[in-house]
Amino acid sequence: MSDTARTSSHDRLMDSLAGGLRPVRRLPGPAFRALAWCAAAVGLGLALMPFADLEALRIRMAVADLRYAALGAVLTAVAAAVAAFQTSVPGRASAWALLPLAPAAFWIGASGAGCLRDWAVPGADPADMHQTGGCVAFLLAVSLPLSLVLVWMLRRACPLRPNLTAALAGLSAAAAAAALLVPFHPHDATATDLALHALVVGLVIGANGLAGGRLLRRG
Amino acid sequence: MACAVPAGHDRPTPQARDPFGWATVARPAAAASGRTERMSRDQALACDMAAAQAGDAEAYRRLLRDCLPVIAGLARAQGVRAEAVDDVVQDVLLTIHRARATYDPARPFLPWLRAITQRRAIDGMRRASRRPREVHDPIAYEAEVDRGPAPGHRLEARDRERVLARAVAALPEGQRQAVEHLALQERSLEETAALTGRTKGALKVNLHRALKALRRTLGSGSADRDEAAFRPGERGTHDV
The missing domain is CATH 1.10.1740.10 (RNA polymerase sigma factor, region 2, helix turn helix motif)
Known part of the structure; x- marks a missing residue:
């Protein structure tokens, strides 16, 4: 391309962009928007609370590993949401993507400890297939709207790595769904249960990474 | 960051730029x-x-x-x-x-x-x-133009230099001086006039005649004419 042609093509594009310029409302900071999404997830949890067996929840929360697993899921959801919003803004450090690693490790570790307890302690109440299927359906049903809301919020920014941002969004939604499942989880964790949960979480992350990545790229 | 610099005010003028496009400070x-x-x-x-x-x-x-x-x-x-x-x-x-x-x-x-x-x-x-690369296509690969210099490029360039040097050397003294000082060494008319003792007008005329003679000598591509042009005593133009 000659210098003249190059200049005129750049000029045309700049004129076109400047000519159609409209005022934009500056996006709030990523942390603020992450907290807004977390508030929406908490709102969903509060809406579901009337259907939960709070007495059973209180008893389960007295067990350390179940309590830590729930805490790990909450921390992972918050950290992954913050990471997703941070990576959706140009110029923010890509190291933000590592933020959810530590809480996710804590979450997986505490959930694994629940399985060990189930093997070690006689008389534990493992889940049957019907209950496990209910958990999977719950995780999927809650992850979907949370993912949609998150992707919709992220589309307003400009993720330069859409797949990474969408995968973080998937992790956040799946972790939030797992945290919201705690009040409705009527049995102790087993290896099968944990594996299914991990599968669903992986599925949600993968689906977000693929579909969400495309949505974010198109936005 | 407060906008202490009003838009359009105190903006540095274009000058030498570093690889990232920013003006470099010479001092x-x-x-x-x-x-x-x-x-x-x-x-x-x-x-x-x-x-x-x-x-x-x-x-x-x-x-x-x-x-x-x-x-x-x-x-x-x-x-x-x-x-x-x-x-x-x-x-x-x-x-x-x-x-x-x-x-x-x-x-x-x-x-x-x-x-x-x-x-x-x-x-x-x-x-x-x-994007599919055309080098995977054998025909396209064979037809691909090599942008680098051709194998005999340097030899040809040396030949051209030799022919040009002979053509310049065959010019009358005044025209040769005009070509060497003004065209090849890119000296000014004043400098050349001082060096050769000729007037600026004479130098201009000599350069014009020299270029005309060189064009005639080198432009035809005929070896015979080249040889004839280099023969002493067959100079078609004279110095001023």
Whole structure:
């Protein structure tokens, strides 16, 4: 391309962009928007609370590993949401993507400890297939709207790595769904249960990474 | 970041630029002032972007224009091939437009622009690497023009130099001096006049005649005529 042609093509594009310029409302900071999404997830949890067996929840929360697993899921959801919003803004450090690693490790570790307890302690109440299927359906049903809301919020920014941002969004939604499942989880964790949960979480992350990545790229 | 520099005011004029498109400060003792200048440039860009977010089209146009050399420099530094730089520049301009709501004027502008440019440069290089290369097609591979010098290029160039040197040497004294001083050594008329003792007018006429003679000698491509032209005593024109 000659210098003249190059200049005129750049000029045309700049004129076109400047000519159609409209005022934009500056996006709030990523942390603020992450907290807004977390508030929406908490709102969903509060809406579901009337259907939960709070007495059973209180008893389960007295067990350390179940309590830590729930805490790990909450921390992972918050950290992954913050990471997703941070990576959706140009110029923010890509190291933000590592933020959810530590809480996710804590979450997986505490959930694994629940399985060990189930093997070690006689008389534990493992889940049957019907209950496990209910958990999977719950995780999927809650992850979907949370993912949609998150992707919709992220589309307003400009993720330069859409797949990474969408995968973080998937992790956040799946972790939030797992945290919201705690009040409705009527049995102790087993290896099968944990594996299914991990599968669903992986599925949600993968689906977000693929579909969400495309949505974010198109936005 | 407060917009202490009013838009369009105190903006450095175009001058020598570093690889990233920023004006370089020639004075050696100005390293600190260079940093200050860069900060003020960043501040000016940040102010323009803040104005663009509010809908100021003129500030936006100025911002995009100021960003062009920066984007091109960053893309080249990222390894984008020269012929693909313009595509990256346009892609970045479109991304700036789409992402302008994400810019926070409290933060420096250049890291924001750099992140967009680097990402778009990588995207562009990935797209180029995915594109089917014609070297996989045997016919296209054989028909591919090698942009490098041909094998006998240096020999031919040396031959051309020798022929030209002989043609110049065969010119009458005054014309040869005019060609050597004015055309080959690029001296001024005054310098050449002082060196040769000829007037400026005579030098001009000699140069004109010399070029005419050289064109006639070298332009025909006939070896016989070349040989004839180099023969002493057969000079077609005379000195002034």
